[in-house]
Amino acid sequence: MHPAPELRLLLDLTTIPTAAGREGRVIAWIERWASERPDLALRRDPSGNLILERRTPDRASRPLFITAHLDHPAFVVEQIIGPGTILASFRGGVMDPYFREARVEVFPPQGDPLRATVIDKRDAKPFPQWLIELDDGQGADALAPGLIARWALPPASIEGDLLHTDACDDLAALAASLVAFDRLRAEPRAxxxxxxxxxxxxxxxxxxxxxxxxxxxxxxxxxxxxxxxxSFPTDSPIGGGPIVRVGDRLSTFSPALTGAVARVAEAIASSGGGAGGAVAPGGAHPYRWQRKLMPGGACEATAFQAWGYEATCVCLPLGNYHNMANLQSVQDGDAQAVAHAQVAREFISISDYRGMIELLVRCATDLGGAWGAEPLTDRLERLFQQGRGVLDSTPGPT
Incomplete structure (x- = not known):
């Protein structure tokens, strides 16, 4: 059975090799997607970031930008050391125990990926570097600086409500934004x-x-x-719905915008969800969402806010963060966990993904109304006027 279109797009995007500074394959995929929609315009800024909008956007209203990033932690080939041996930088945050004799695949410009093994580390700046050796030196003539290498993992699969794949972070969120934007193309309010x-x-x-x-x-x-x-299972569970993120380990986000997005989520939940909402295999269930700080990392909302933008974040709770299985035990220094640390596919909930799509669609059309809800100071003043009488009497005996 063929997966639904939003799942096919999700599978396609999250299996594309990508790395910081080497995002070309994902960009090419987006360019093809946009070219099939003549009412949309895709352009680049001077640093190669992509902007997707309608050919005739509303420039009179205050714009709403939905952002996602194009890269995922991976290797980039820096030097060919010898026949079948390369030196590659690793661009992203993964703990050293996960590199020990790890299996990887190197992507030449054409043809199948080349299988290889990480054999040693070289300290370097700005990124750590690793010696990688191809299996039997096969395909060595295809090696060149700039190629991407990534963990060699099983094929992506959907198992029940979970997607297991190479790179949820951040390509699953990017997929959700494209699906939502596609649904909004004919919506005048968006x-x-x-x-x-x-x-x-x-x-x-x-x-x-x-x-x-x-x-x-x-x-x-x-x-x-x-x-x-x-994801932290007892605090931000996978399957608990998309997360309206109030902050990260570096900062807290715009209270007004975060509150408005949360009110949109509350409205969806109170109405039982919508056509694009979170639907579990086998039937519908009430719309689920979460509101959390998510201190396990930092996100781009912090950067946007530092430069004066009104910013917040919506995220998917993620398993095997940055492809690190059993991460908490490895971080805790458990000797067995450290000795047997292994990379694995990241995973997310399909219902969370669909819930993110629904939330983005509704934010595009309803955020203005949520923004116009009663200001917090007005609400607090109303509560004060209703309850101030309790202060007219003395506190009583101590």
């Missing part, structure tokens, strides 16, 4: 919505910072940054 896809997030928000410096987004833009954020 002509102010645009997408921004940034480069090199995994090495310090480099593309997002460049977009801020270029003013790729107008300074009055509202920004919803999309992410896949490490």
């Amino acid at each position: 002509a102010h919505v645009r997408l921004l896809f940034t480069r090199a997030e995994e090495v310090g928000f480099i593309g997002a910072i460049a977009a801020c410096k270029h003013e790729t987004m107008p300074k009055d833009a509202r920004v919803i940054a999309l992410e896949n954020s490490r």
Whole structure:
């Protein structure tokens, strides 16, 4: 049975090799997708970030930008050491135990990926470097600096409500933004919505910072940054719904915008979800969403906010963050876990993914109304007026 279109797109995108500064394959996929929709325009800013919008956008209204990043932690070939041996930088955050004799695949310009093994580390700046040896030296003539290598993992699969794949972070969120934007193409109330896809997030928000410096987004833009954020099972469970993220380990986000997005999520939940909402295999269930800080990492909303944008984040709870299985035990220094650390496919909930799509669609059309809800100061003043009488009497005995 063929998967639904939004799942086919999700599978396609999350299996594309990508790395910070080497996002070309994902960009080419998006270019093909956009070229099939003549009412949309795709352009690049001076640093190669992508902007997707209608050919006739609403430029009179305050813009809403939905953002996602194009890269995922991976190797980039820096030097050919000898026949079948390469030196590759690793661009992204993965703990050293996961590299020990890890199996990887190197992607030449054409043909099948070349299988290889990580054999040693070289300390280097700005990125750590690793010696990688091809199996039997096969395909060595296809090696060249700039090629991507990534973990050799089983094929992507959907198992029940879970997608297991190479790179949920951040390509699953990027997929959700495209599906939502596609559904909004004929919606007149969403002509102010645009997408921004940034480069090199995994090495310090480099593309997002460049977009801020270029003013790729107008300074009055509202920004919803999309992410896949490490799940903590008792706090931010996978399958608990998309997360309206109030902050990360570096900052807290715009209270007004975060509150407005949360009110949209509340409205969806109170109405029982919508046509594009979170639907579990075998039938519908009430719309689920979460509101969390997510301190396990940092996201681009922090960068956008630092440059003066009103920004917040919506994320998918993520398993095997950055392809690191059993991460908590490895971080805790458990000797067995460290000795047997292995990479694995990342995974997310399909219902969370569909819930993110629904939330983005509704934010595009309803965020203005949610923004116009009763201001917090007015609500607190109303509560004070209703309850101030309790202060008219003395506190009583101590």
